[in-house]
Amino acid sequence: MYEKKPMKIENKSMDIIDTVMGDVNFSEDELLVVKRMIHTTGDFEYRKIIEFQNNFIKIAKEAFKNGVSLYTDTKMAYQGINKPALEKSNSTVRFFIDDEDVREKAKEKETTRSACAIEKAVDKGIEGFVIGNAPTALFRLLELVQEGKANPKFIIGVPVGFVGAAESKELLRTFDIPGISTIGTKGGSNVAASIVNALLYMVVDR
Amino acid sequence: MYEKKPMKIENKSMDIIDTVMGDVNFSEDELLVVKRMIHTTGDFEYRKIIEFQNNFIKIAKEAFKNGVSLYTDTKMAYQGINKPALEKSNSTVRFFIDDEDVREKAKEKETTRSACAIEKAVDKGIEGFVIGNAPTALFRLLELVQEGKANPKFIIGVPVGFVGAAESKELLRTFDIPGISTIGTKGGSNVAASIVNALLYMVVDR
Numbered sequence: 001m002y003e004k005k006p007m008k009i010e011n012k013s014m015d016i017i018d019t020v021m022g023d024v025n026f027s028e029d030e031l032l033v034v035k036r037m038i039h040t041t042g043d044f045e046y047r048k049i050i051e052f053q054n055n056f057i058k059i060a061k062e063a064f065k066n067g068v069s070l071y072t073d074t075k076m077a078y079q080g081i082n083k084p085a086l087e088k089s090n091s092t093v094r095f096f097i098d099d100e101d102v103r104e105k106a107k108e109k110e111t112t113r114s115a116c117a118i119e120k121a122v123d124k125g126i127e128g129f130v131i132g133n134a135p136t137a138l139f140r141l142l143e144l145v146q147e148g149k150a151n152p153k154f155i156i157g158v159p160v161g162f163v164g165a166a167e168s169k170e171l172l173r174t175f176d177i178p179g180i181s182t183i184g185t186k187g188g189s190n191v192a193a194s195i196v197n198a199l200l201y202m203v204v205d206r
Numbered sequence: 207m208y209e210k211k212p213m214k215i216e217n218k219s220m221d222i223i224d225t226v227m228g229d230v231n232f233s234e235d236e237l238l239v240v241k242r243m244i245h246t247t248g249d250f251e252y253r254k255i256i257e258f259q260n261n262f263i264k265i266a267k268e269a270f271k272n273g274v275s276l277y278t279d280t281k282m283a284y285q286g287i288n289k290p291a292l293e294k295s296n297s298t299v300r301f302f303i304d305d306e307d308v309r310e311k312a313k314e315k316e317t318t319r320s321a322c323a324i325e326k327a328v329d330k331g332i333e334g335f336v337i338g339n340a341p342t343a344l345f346r347l348l349e350l351v352q353e354g355k356a357n358p359k360f361i362i363g364v365p366v367g368f369v370g371a372a373e374s375k376e377l378l379r380t381f382d383i384p385g386i387s388t389i390g391t392k393g394g395s396n397v398a399a400s401i402v403n404a405l406l407y408m409v410v411d412r
Contacts, residue, residue: 041394042371042392042393079284110211111211112212112215139208185249186249187248
């Protein structure tokens with residue numbers, strides 16, 4: 001027989017994750033985020049590669065308490081965010097990766113749709129950025145910050161992969177912006193969404 | 207400066223992944239699947255934990271050549287599948303996790319929506335199963351196979367987590383069904399989608 005009750009499964013899972021957290025040092029709130037990232041990937045190594053910066057949890061929790069506009073770089077990250085919880089927090093989430101104007105701009109400028117979609121998100125006044133896939137999205141966002149054109153409340157920066165992902169996250173960690181990122185190649189849309197959900201579950205009932 | 211051309215990024219990424227594949231033994235087609243799973247997670251360890259069974263690649267490629275009906279256990283996995291490529295292969299993908307009848311049945315039977323959604327998928331005659339999240343979905347599917355009520359063409363079984371995920375995949379590997387799974391806790395909706403996409407890119411132009 002196998003466990004079939006949803007909340008029992010999740011609680012048991014979190015208890016199992018707890019057993020390996022003895023060798024790392026996180027605050028109680030940080031731990032909730034880290035554990036959900038591990039829950040989502042099945043990968044204990046995450047506990048060693050997650051970096052919080054500039055009071056991320058406090059700022060992000062405040063933002064979710066007041067309602068915040070989010071942007072995700074992929075539809076998968078969008079999909080992974082718990083919408084009923086998001087609504088309870090009066091927050092919103094959008095993505096622009098498939099928009100026709102973004103496609104055209106990317107072709108014209110010979111860059112990724114991810115980078116062009118970030119420009120659109122900045123134009124639209126998005127407050128919180130959730131980047132789980134494309135290093136070019138994070139790089140472009142940081143360029144816009146550098147140029148004084150973007151001023152994110154926080155950045156969830158966990159792009160994945162072998163070309164620029166690690167570097168883009170390293171760059172994020174040099175900025176004076178509330179954020180969370182991973183060291184190295186690991187990340188992903190599912191990881192990005194899990195961070196948002198962990199924050200939501202701190203401020204609203206599920 | 208960072209690389210901005212999408213296909214260049216992907217090709218470079220695949221080249222980097224190639225450099226670590228010397229210590230494993232996969233067929234050329236298998237390698238395409240394994241590499242895409244690594245590409246999606248940023249996690250080289252996948253090369254050591256992926257198991258193919260019962261001629262999976264050959265059977266799945268044939269299915270995608272002829273058009274196949276797929277089911278995903280989550281919307282995230284659904285979202286991660288390349289739809290233009292899927293359409294070119296005359297295949298379809300559905301999910302039932304949010305359906306009202308599935309919700310009601312799960313409450314009534316005190317089990318997960320994932321398990322009830324699998325029952326619905328089997329009723330609907332789905333041919334290929336893509337399970338990236340819920341061990342209970344994979345367990346339930348295998349029960350239905352055991353009872354002679356389901357006869358999947360193939361199973362992509364990469365549920366993630368610490369409660370039943372490893373066991374459900376171990377069980378899959380005892381069945382005489384074309385399949386792919388991971389050993390241990392790792393997996394995910396993104397991983398499941400990456401397997402489908404790798405197969406699609408073998409049979410259609412992107």
